[in-house]
Amino acid sequence: MIFAVIMAGGSGTRMGGELPKQFLPLCGKPVVIYTLEKFLKCGKIDEYYIGINPGWKELMEELIAEHVPDSAKKIHIVCGGGDRNATLYNVIKAIEADFGVSKEHYIITHDAVRPFVTQQMIEENIELVKISGAVDTVVPAKDTIIESEDGATVSAIPDRKRMYQSQTPQSFNLSLLKETYLSLSEDEKAVLTDACRICVMRNIPVTLAKGSDMNIKITTPGDLIIAQAIAEEA
């Protein structure tokens, strides 16, 4: 089965307001709903999971009932753990509790605050994850990337042609990701905040899907202004 996993665990402190950024309005609907609808449209996804901070579970249920009532039965809300990977692990446990353990379960994980994911990205993730087990959606680095050890001077400038910016979706064979996550020590869990990084650390090949410069992550008030401009153009 194919599961979409919308990562909406952010508590939103960086935006300064009270509402986490995934609940702020974008073209008249909350960002998380805007994002969720992209996955609902796909047609190749069986069930939908939303990883969320317990404090916002009730609001999320209300938003689903208000905006996408016809799909509500297929949308499952799971309360998050202490960090992104812990939240993802809670979702994995919920999926296995609901639909059983299988080597043929795949999860397409996506940031709730990246509302401009396209059908092409979602479909490429689904195709590639069935072949390779782990997929990261990336764009070639637009700016030159520099490395600084001390934050004050340039330490190195890696070859730009090899550098990519990682976005989401990130997709995984569910069993593979679970086994890999469970193999981590507590120290490793504290450091490996990105699921693709877990795979790379364990020498599991991660295949690249094609992202887009428009697939921005809304993390600051300025991003929301930019997102509004993109949404109105779309």
Place this chain on the structure above:
Amino acid sequence: MIFAVIMAGGSGTRMGGELPKQFLPLCGKPVVIYTLEKFLKCGKIDEYYIGINPGWKELMEELIAEHVPDSAKKIHIVCGGGDRNATLYNVIKAIEADFGVSKEHYIITHDAVRPFVTQQMIEENIELVKISGAVDTVVPAKDTIIESEDGATVSAIPDRKRMYQSQTPQSFNLSLLKETYLSLSEDEKAVLTDACRICVMRNIPVTLAKGSDMNIKITTPGDLIIAQAIAEEA
């Protein structure tokens, strides 16, 4: 003396239209003028150079006469070489022809297509370049950066805390940059398309100035939509 160098050499083929992107309108004026005005406002800059493709020299002269006639005497247009560094070298030669050779000449180079440079960035560049001789304006990498050797799978995920995206201004002691550029072989010149990279390759320390996520580079039609949104908000 302090020289602003606006790098406007792009021929603009990536945008699809006929006009290079630095001439497209942003809030009613060409992007290059929008950018130039930021430097004209600074008050700490002595002279202004614009590096440009020979085919657009006449248009650039017209735009200066139309939009910033009072500053026209301090603005010098220099035709570009084959690539970014060759253009920069032409500007260096023009500065030395116009104002003599000096160890106390500093250039603040900036992309014409980054119109949202701030006074703070320009001033920090001026302060730092007098101390260190080479400055790059950067922001901490927002997305996770991944490295891929083959463009198909992830090769490595460097520690995100050490990764920065390089923007402009990039600022240099003029003599230092000239000597370093002249020390390059033709093969090195072909590869080292970024002036900061030249310094790093020759073990010259490059100091970091603080950029901004808003300091975007307009390279695609989508970027222009985003730029319009930022400009209207500003």
